[in-house]
Amino acid sequence: MGYKNLLVQLDTTRACQKRVAAALELAQRFDAHLVGLYVSPELSVPSFIEAQLGEEVRTMQLNLRRERAEEAIGSFEEAARKAGVTVESRRQAAFLDEIPDVIALHGRYSDLVILGQQDEDDEESLPSSLTEETLLSVGRPVLMVPYIGAPEGFGRQITLGWDGSREAARAASDALPFLKRADAVRVLCVNPKRGIGGHGEEPGADIALSLARHGVKAEAQHVVSREVEVADLMLSRAADQGTDLMVLGAYGHSRMRELIMGGVTHTLLRNMTVPLLMSH
Known part of the structure; x- marks a missing residue:
């Protein structure tokens, strides 16, 4: 593929x-x-x-x-x-x-x-x-x-933002050509909700296992922070781990709500420093 x-x-x-x-x-x-x-x-x-x-x-x-x-x-x-x-x-x-x-x-x-x-x-x-x-x-x-350009050979170190949503599932599937070639894929769940309607008992584990069946080297990670905005935390985490491509679903909430109240998609598009692969 x-x-x-x-x-x-x-x-x-x-x-x-x-x-x-x-x-x-x-x-x-x-x-x-x-x-x-x-x-x-x-x-x-x-x-x-x-x-x-x-x-x-x-x-x-x-x-x-x-x-x-x-x-x-x-x-x-x-x-x-x-x-x-x-x-x-x-x-x-x-x-x-x-x-x-x-x-x-x-x-x-x-x-x-x-x-x-x-x-x-x-x-x-x-x-x-x-x-x-x-x-x-x-x-x-x-x-x-990004307007500053993309790192040479980007896609070796990928952060996949995962919140269990339809948009995130679509992005993970759409990004498979990148994910299968990557040296490392980190499935990042921020402030995850466990159980039904959330991320499962072990946040990120199910999507990491699903990707592994496609030959993707995926590692599930999750982080909890109530003080830092989700987008800022994702950008900081990605920078710390040497991410050169981020993958995530776009606009889990309505676009109007994000424009008025702010949101992950809107903030990442403004502050991105590495390429973003997004699906809606």
């Missing part, structure tokens, strides 16, 4: 080159077909303003968007040529709020969708809210690459 169809988001951010490097490495690792998708953002201009714009201004805007798309796609194809990977490039125009739908549409024909974390210091970076919309709607596992 492996990923045979990959899709990577292309843009004009400083982080794109690092995201593409991670995608190309995965295409080599899994002998996969890689699609680079550039969604060209259309300007949303009120009609009364658009009427005042001359044809020359509109032509300049179109040319600028075309140049940016060609630059991003050209850089992607050149990196692929140097890596010896055959790729496919796609470009589609959409208004900003339509971008998640466009990525999701193309992403549903992929085994893994590779997106980038928002860099708040880069105005070209896709807002986190749109990335999260894509994650919720695509129906495929999403690999989030």
